[in-house]
Amino acid sequence: MEPIIKTEALTKVYNPKTNPVKALDSIDLEIQKGDIYGIIGLSGAGKSTLVRCFNLLEKPTSGTVTVRGQELQSLTPRELRRARTQISMIFQHFNLLMQKNVEQNICFPLYINKVKKAEAHARCMELLEIVGLSDKAKAYPSQLSGGQRQRVAIARALATNPEILLCDEATSALDPQTTSQILSLLKEINERYGITIVIITHEMAVVREICSHVAIVDKGRIVERGTVDEIFDSPKTDEAKRFVLYREKNMNFEGGQGI
Ligand SMILES: Nc1ncnc2c1ncn2[C@@H]1O[C@H](COP(=O)(O)OP(=O)(O)OP(=O)(O)O)[C@@H](O)[C@H]1O
Ligand SMILES: [Mg+2]
Helix, strand or coil, X not given: CCCCEEEEEEEEEECCCCCCEEEEEEEEEEECCCCEEEEECCCCCCHHHHHHHCCCCCCCCEEEEXXXXXXXXXXXXXXXXXXXXXXXXXXXXXXXCCCCCHHHHHHHHHHHCCCCHHHHHHHHHHHHHHHCCHHHCCCCHHHCCHHHHHHHHHHHHHCCCCCEEEEECCCCCCCHHHHHHHHHHHHHXXXXXXXXXXXXXXXXXXXXXXXXXXXXXXXXXXXEEEEHHHHHHCCCCHHHHHHHHHHHHHHHHHHCCCC
């Protein structure tokens, strides 16, 4: 099967002339439709840069990014705008419009795409139902908890019916219980609507809880990848071992049931 996201020799160098930083070094990656794909690695490894290349928010220095069979760099601006409606993103700090209420936030991408008011309203109500916030349409972000704000951001990200949802540290600002609830919601969205989800995180527990596959990024390279079970059961590189052992240590610490 053709992967839904594919990168070949993807390389990104920031400030090539003045102060070059090689954030991505020849990344070959394939993500299949319906995967929940975890991207894990230490701070500065290149995770955000990699995922921002999946919708060309970041322009590769060399190499290719192919999404749903389209090589993104070959698209016209108009084609790229269209392609981007299929690739949504959520972030650690939610990025909601604070002066707008929940409904206006969720409808924003619909208005941009010239969807009629009544239709946008109906879609918004449907989305609020999915994320469990039907009673909050008129609330403002400042009146919501962190978990509720992330639910609004998820609803907004789903408004245009994307095939792909990119999550950059989407649960990092949340407490463990709220994190679990948001992860369950993402899993439900993946199962019900077949949306492919890419999750950047530095927490192995997040990967363990919902991912099907995981790639470990270190210094701009993928050092190991596979199904979550493969990586947990037989990590091969030191980087992978470090993440897996860290998790076991944590489990021992929390419940004494690590082994
Ligand atoms: N706009 C930029 N200009 C210059 N260097 C950058 C820029 N953005 C990122 N970098 C550098 O590229 C490298 C990879 O950064 P990136 O943000 O992708 O890492 P990350 O894995 O997402 O880290 P974190 O877990 O802290 O979010 C880092 O060395 C970073 O300093
Ligand atoms: Mg990052």
